[in-house]
Each structure stands twice: as structure tokens, then as C-alpha cells.
Amino acid sequence: MSNDIELSGVLSDEMAALIERVLAELGPLPDPTMLPPAQGRAQSLAANERCNVNLPAMENVTEVMVAEDPSLGSARCRLKVLVPPGGGAGAILFVHGGGFAFCSPETHERCARVLALESGLPVVMPDYRLAPENPYPAGLKDVVASLRNLFEVTADAGVRRGPLLISGDSAGANLALAAMLHEQAEGRALPDAALLFYGCYARSFTSPSYVRFSEGPALTRGKMQRYWSFYSGECAIEEDPLACPLAASDAALAALPPLYLMAAAVDPLLSDTLGLSQRLKAFGRDDELHIVPGVIHGFLQNTNELSAAREALAVAGNAARRLTRRP
Numbered sequence: 001m002s003n004d005i006e007l008s009g010v011l012s013d014e015m016a017a018l019i020e021r022v023l024a025e026l027g028p029l030p031d032p033t034m035l036p037p038a039q040g041r042a043q044s045l046a047a048n049e050r051c052n053v054n055l056p057a058m059e060n061v062t063e064v065m066v067a068e069d070p071s072l073g074s075a076r077c078r079l080k081v082l083v084p085p086g087g088g089a090g091a092i093l094f095v096h097g098g099g100f101a102f103c104s105p106e107t108h109e110r111c112a113r114v115l116a117l118e119s120g121l122p123v124v125m126p127d128y129r130l131a132p133e134n135p136y137p138a139g140l141k142d143v144v145a146s147l148r149n150l151f152e153v154t155a156d157a158g159v160r161r162g163p164l165l166i167s168g169d170s171a172g173a174n175l176a177l178a179a180m181l182h183e184q185a186e187g188r189a190l191p192d193a194a195l196l197f198y199g200c201y202a203r204s205f206t207s208p209s210y211v212r213f214s215e216g217p218a219l220t221r222g223k224m225q226r227y228w229s230f231y232s233g234e235c236a237i238e239e240d241p242l243a244c245p246l247a248a249s250d251a252a253l254a255a256l257p258p259l260y261l262m263a264a265a266v267d268p269l270l271s272d273t274l275g276l277s278q279r280l281k282a283f284g285r286d287d288e289l290h291i292v293p294g295v296i297h298g299f300l301q302n303t304n305e306l307s308a309a310r311e312a313l314a315v316a317g318n319a320a321r322r323l324t325r326r327p
Contacts, residue, residue: 082109180256199272
């Protein structure tokens with residue numbers, strides 16, 4: 001796909017109609033990144049409620065806990081476990097987005113349930129610590145602990161040992177990729193594959209998509225600057241691959257497990273995914289890249305109303321099956 005198509009900024013009729021409908025229902029809302037964190041989270045939760053209706057049925061929905069690990073620096077962390085009907089052995093650790101500062105397993109539950117159905121695997125969602133109260137690397141450490149202990153703590157919830165994938169959207173994709181780089185540097189076992197959806201992989205705001213979509217729709221460059229500020233706290237993170245994965249060495253990226261990369265075509269973060277894909281291709285890897293035309297950042301939240309979201313998660317689910325060699 002050419003950059004002209006990727007950066008065209010043309011919304012699909014379905015996406016444009018959904019945006020208009022949401023604006024009519026919710027009315028003008030303040031920018032949550034400009035509010036105190038608790039107020040911003042409350043607004044984000046309310047805005048996401050409309051996305052989490054008509055939830056697909058699961059065989060089992062439960063919660064388990066991962067214990068605090070002082071040696072790692074992780075806190076006690078709640079995991080929401082979604083086991084689909086007839087789910088196979090293995091699991092997907094899905095890390096929710098929200099700019100490192102907002103959202104929860106509940107705001108992303110419908111998306112995660114659809115992914116569980118399409119992949120045929122249980123989806124496990126960590127309720128990691130959020131910035132700015134808990135800046136980098138707090139949330140990352142919680143995700144790493146969840147990854148290390150997933151099968152141990154979810155056995156009684158109906159999750160069986162098997163292929164392990166890590167996934168995430170937006171800031172969650174950053175945390176998923178950073179968790180793999182963390183475990184790689186520690187010499188620990190990595191997931192079998194990863195599904196990464198419209199991630200933010202570098203704290204840089206001058207890429208072609210940041211320039212083209214600086215004012216949205218939806219996500220803007222200004223919002224992303226504030227999200228990164230929340231996450232970084234007092235740290236200089238631009239060259240730290242565990243915060244900004246595109247800063248990782250060629251050797252580290254080349255040694256990652258197979259990746260499935262998805263991006264939205266009308267998104268300030270599009271160039272992050274394109275940049276990651278280009279680096280991987282330079283090593284001779286064949287990681288799949290899927291750019292969904294006509295949609296905005298966060299579109300996967302809208303599986304109840306947006307056929308493009310349902311179709312994109314079906315493609316991602318099929319990718320999970322291929323990457324784990326499952327029917």
C-alpha cells in the first residue's frame with residue numbers, strides 16, 4: 001500500500017457516520033488529558049460504556065490475581081480472564097490501551113471477547129498501574145509479571161498451558177512489545193507471537209502521520225504529547241527501548257518472535273507501525289502488516305457498531321491461529 005493511500009485521511013462512510021453518531025449522543029466533552037487523572041478516567045470510562053454492550057457470551061469470565069514481585073518491581077495485579085466457548089490450549093495476554101493513563105480491562109472487554117472468539121483462545125487482561133501516579137516503568141513491570149505468571153494463576157479459571165501470545169492496542173501495544181524486549185534482555189522465555197494494534201513505539205511527534213493527523217479526528221498530537229508526559233514522569237525515555245521500543249537495537253528487534261502488526265489509516269500513530277514494519281523487513285523478516293483503510297485510532301473498540309472493527313479482529317484472530325499453527 002502506498003504512502004498516498006496510507007496518509008490520505010479519507011474516512012470510510014461507516015466510520016464517519018459512527019463519529020457523527022457518537023458526537024450527537026455524547027455531546028462536546030473536555031479533553032480528558034487536560035483534566036485531573038481521576039476525572040479524565042471517569043470521562044473515559046463513561047465514553048467507553050457505549051462500546052461495551054451486547055457482550056459476546058464466554059464459557060467463563062473470572063478474575064485472578066498476580067502477586068507483587070519486589071525483585072521485579074511489580075505490584076499486585078488483577079487479571080480479567082475471558083475463556084471462549086470451546087477455547088483451545090494457550091492464551092493471549094491482551095494489554096489495554098488508554099495513553100498509559102486511562103482505561104481498564106472493562107473498557108476494552110467487548111474488543112477482547114471478540115478477539116477470544118476469533119482466535120479460539122482465552123484472553124487475559126491485566127489491570128496494570130496507570131500514569132501519571134505510577135509512571136514508567138510501573139505499568140510495564142506489572143505486564144511483565146502477568147506474562148511470567150499467566151498460566152500458573154489462570155489454571156483454575158479454565159486456561160490450559162499451550163501457545164502464549166501477547167497483544168495490545170495503542171499504549172497497550174507499546175507495553176506488549178516492551179515486555180518482550182524486557183524478557184529478552186533478561187534471558188527469559190518469550191511469547192510465541194504477538195498481535196500489536198496501532199501502537200505508539202517512539203516519543204517523536206514529527207513523523208508524517210503526526211503531521212498529517214495532528215488534529216485528529218479523535219486522537220491528536222497534543223493528546224499524545226500529554227500521554228507521553230504522563231508516562232515518562234521525570235525520566236528521559238526517548239532512547240530507552242523499554243519505553244520507546246523503536247529505540248531497540250537491530251539485534252533485539254530481529255530476535256523477536258513473529259509479529260502481526262495492525263494500524264489504522266487515519267491515525268497520528270500510523271507512522272510508528274510503518275517504521276517498526278520497515279525495520280523488521282530490513283532484517284529479512286516477514287511479519288504481517290495490515291493497515292485498515294478509512295478508520296481512526298481506537299476503532300477496534302467499536303465492534304458492536306463498526307463492521308471494519310469486527311472484520312479486523314477476524315483477521316487478527318486468523319493471524320493468531322496461523323502464528324500458533326492452529327486450525
